[in-house]
Amino acid sequence: MATTDLGNNEWERSKISQQDINLLKKLGISSKQDSLRFPKEESYPRPPMEYRVSFVDHLIRGLSSPIHDFLRGLLFMYGLQLHHLTPNSILHISIFITLCESFLGVQPNWSLWKRIFLCRRNGSSSVAYNIGGVVICVRPDVEYFDVKFPDSVQGWRKKWLYIHEENHGSVEDNIPPFDGAEKICRRRSWDAEATDEEKAATEALMTRIHELQNTRGQELSGIQITAYFLRIRVQPLQARKNPLWMYAGDEDVDRLSTDLSVKDLEKLVRKISSLNKKDTVPTSCGVTPYSATNALPQDHATASPLPPLPEGGEVEERVVVTDDNQGASRPESEAAGSRKSAASSEKDAEAEATSSTRSPPSAASPRSKRKRDEAVDSGTSKAGAARAEETAPDAGKRAFDLYEAALISSGDEEEDALMTHKYRGSVTRCSGGDGGVDGGDDDDGDGDDVPLDDDGDGVDFPLREGISPADSCPPESSFSLALRPARGQNLREDPSVA
Numbered sequence: 001m002a003t004t005d006l007g008n009n010e011w012e013r014s015k016i017s018q019q020d021i022n023l024l025k026k027l028g029i030s031s032k033q034d035s036l037r038f039p040k041e042e043s044y045p046r047p048p049m050e051y052r053v054s055f056v057d058h059l060i061r062g063l064s065s066p067i068h069d070f071l072r073g074l075l076f077m078y079g080l081q082l083h084h085l086t087p088n089s090i091l092h093i094s095i096f097i098t099l100c101e102s103f104l105g106v107q108p109n110w111s112l113w114k115r116i117f118l119c120r121r122n123g124s125s126s127v128a129y130n131i132g133g134v135v136i137c138v139r140p141d142v143e144y145f146d147v148k149f150p151d152s153v154q155g156w157r158k159k160w161l162y163i164h165e166e167n168h169g170s171v172e173d174n175i176p177p178f179d180g181a182e183k184i185c186r187r188r189s190w191d192a193e194a195t196d197e198e199k200a201a202t203e204a205l206m207t208r209i210h211e212l213q214n215t216r217g218q219e220l221s222g223i224q225i226t227a228y229f230l231r232i233r234v235q236p237l238q239a240r241k242n243p244l245w246m247y248a249g250d251e252d253v254d255r256l257s258t259d260l261s262v263k264d265l266e267k268l269v270r271k272i273s274s275l276n277k278k279d280t281v282p283t284s285c286g287v288t289p290y291s292a293t294n295a296l297p298q299d300h301a302t303a304s305p306l307p308p309l310p311e312g313g314e315v316e317e318r319v320v321v322t323d324d325n326q327g328a329s330r331p332e333s334e335a336a337g338s339r340k341s342a343a344s345s346e347k348d349a350e351a352e353a354t355s356s357t358r359s360p361p362s363a364a365s366p367r368s369k370r371k372r373d374e375a376v377d378s379g380t381s382k383a384g385a386a387r388a389e390e391t392a393p394d395a396g397k398r399a400f401d402l403y404e405a406a407l408i409s410s411g412d413e414e415e416d417a418l419m420t421h422k423y424r425g426s427v428t429r430c431s432g433g434d435g436g437v438d439g440g441d442d443d444d445g446d447g448d449d450v451p452l453d454d455d456g457d458g459v460d461f462p463l464r465e466g467i468s469p470a471d472s473c474p475p476e477s478s479f480s481l482a483l484r485p486a487r488g489q490n491l492r493e494d495p496s497v498a
Helices: 018-026 069-078 087-104 110-116 196-214 222-232 262-271 348-354 402-406
Strands: 051-055 117-121 134-138 160-164 185-187 320-323 418-422 478-482
Touching (some): 069 087, 069 110, 087 110, 087 134, 087 196, 087 222, 110 117, 110 196
Antiparallel strands (some): 117 134
16 A cells, blocks of 8 residues: 655644743753744745745754754765654654763764664554654664663654754765755665774774663663753754763753753653653763763773764765655565564554555545644654564555555644543643643643643743743643553563664
């Protein structure tokens, strides 16, 4: 079955709350005048001159403009725009840059990246998504940090905004101009492995990563790395004056804001991870990161190869292998190397079982706009072998396509069975129904999936002066609760994965 490209029909009017705006201000992301612009009534992004499209959930995971050359080269090599990446993929890149600069003492290394990660399409056998249409996955044979991503980041696609584009001395645009209709094409670079020469050059770095993970009493975790870059208030994906191994504390020139309180930091870490209220948020790392007060050893080599940049011209790895949106097949040997990801959603099994009989949605119909609960692949799983189709194709129908089966399913291509509950009161929201912000269950019932704000102002981060809790809380509303639990399996726990 050919996949249907939803194209521009995925975009909806942006729904950024006052709570989101307060959080961006607290994190210093909107501290510069005109650094952000918020959409008004438009249902499709039309960024002003010198602005690009981004998302609240990208910014709070380490993205700021101008973007780091490593991210700029990665987008070029993979043939992507920022809106093609899921929030958890953005966090993967932030953690990798922090790992390289703060714990390995090197610039982010493209050869090392290729040893650890690959790209996969985020979609289904019948629908190809554009917003969040690509996920970054850990290779199946690599032992990497358990980042504890949430299985879904609900509602993130509806929280888009404009960020100011700064050239930062690059020949090309720092961030590629926005094109919401640009199709995602799989390129050779998505699966490109490090060469033997690159493996030899990065072997010491891989050894050090394993030591960081496994040294008894000094284990470094993905959550520790995440909490560290959030705590020091430096955005890993931003082009900076200094690398993180030169971080100078409160007076560092790259800091966006003052320190977060312990309470606010814990809320933010839980917001972008799978940690719940009972889990401890690390306040320090098992290994002391490099900084101005913990200098690199003498004669420590910091230079690393970046991914090729746009101004360098075309490179062989950027060759298009297939157009994913057309459902073109690929060699069976390649399909065997792409197992579906861990968060393959609530509807994965049902979607697979019915894929041979279900008609693809019409891109022109309003009902074919994204009706899913914005579940996205977590990126935590390793890529592996493609699953066999659960329903044998009928005679006369198109043969089963291994490539289509290998697409990572976000599982939200259809509307889940829902039950609507109405809660009365000016502040009460649907517990667990994600009536507010994203990821996990809303245990405290305030609609934003992080612990209840104890100061009683109705939001989880302090409001700026002049804003009342009522400005941040919607009036009486109806929210929907999905009844079906997630069926996605974490492949890291799958005994069939080596």
